[in-house]
Amino acid sequence: MSSVIASWRGLWSLLLMMLALPVTATEYTGKVVGVSDGDTLTLLVPDGSSYKPIKIRLGEIDTPESAQPYGARAKQQLSELVFDRPARVVVQTTDRYGRTVGRVYVGGFDINAEMIRRGAGWVYRQYAKDSSFYRLEAEAKAAKRGLWALPEAQRIPPWEWRKTGGGVATSPPIKASNLPSTPATRNEWVCADKRYCRQMTSCEEARFYLTTCGVKSLDGNHNGKPCEALCTPSHQ
Structure with missing residues (x-):
């Protein structure tokens, strides 16, 4: 009988040790x-x-x-x-x-x-x-x-x-001075520090900053259309 009790005590001690082990959450x-x-x-x-x-x-x-x-x-x-x-x-x-x-x-x-x-x-x-x-x-x-x-x-x-330390990705856009003065294309725009409609050169650029760069300040009335004054039909 004493051997059975000793066996149960051993199993109980082992169980307590297992419960005390750290458990990694899955x-x-x-x-x-x-x-x-x-x-x-x-x-x-x-x-x-x-x-x-x-x-x-x-x-x-x-x-x-x-x-x-x-x-x-x-x-x-x-x-x-x-x-x-x-x-x-x-x-x-x-x-x-x-x-x-x-x-x-x-x-x-x-x-x-x-x-x-x-x-x-x-x-x-x-x-x-x-x-x-x-x-x-x-x-x-x-x-x-x-x-x-x-x-x-x-x-x-x-x-x-x-x-690379991030130098390439954060460089501001540089435009050559001898290029013709034509409206910028989408591929020439980057997400720079422009935050206001007065900084936009066209409605397309404003759309780029709103949709691609996530500049929500360009959509003051939250209708999905940036810079109302710039993007009205007479300005496009």
Whole structure:
């Protein structure tokens, strides 16, 4: 009888030891309370009787850095999809910065895939495992959605941009003085520091800044049409 009791005590001790081991979460559910950029958000999750914030890096994608062309717009796109909404994160790994990397879902909607579909980022070649992302990226590129509408010189993958320190992507546009004085074409525009209608040279440029660069100050009445005075029929 004593041997049976000793055996049960041993099993109980082993069970307690197993329960004491740290458990790595494979999934988080919470509310998105912050968006840092196009591929990083903060999720508020239950932690006992309170809550704790967890920094989440969207896995398998890489969006433009904040200082890159389309960087601000990528952040805005992610915010529109997730901010202040309940979300589920399927954990993939932890990166070198201590961030949780994973697939983010809002109402069953795959946010990682949607960012690629919208042209708000690239497939992160070094880490991507989902082959469907490449198809979504190709479709966005063919349709010139999001960053794919930018001039080719500005479409620098973030991992390459980080290597060069970002000097190329943020250079302001330079126009040769000996060129004919003709209206700028879409390929000559870049997302610079223009924020007001008085800085626009044409309605087309205003549309570019509104739709591609995400400069919402050009659409004062929120009807999707920038610079009303400039974009009326008499000015186009």
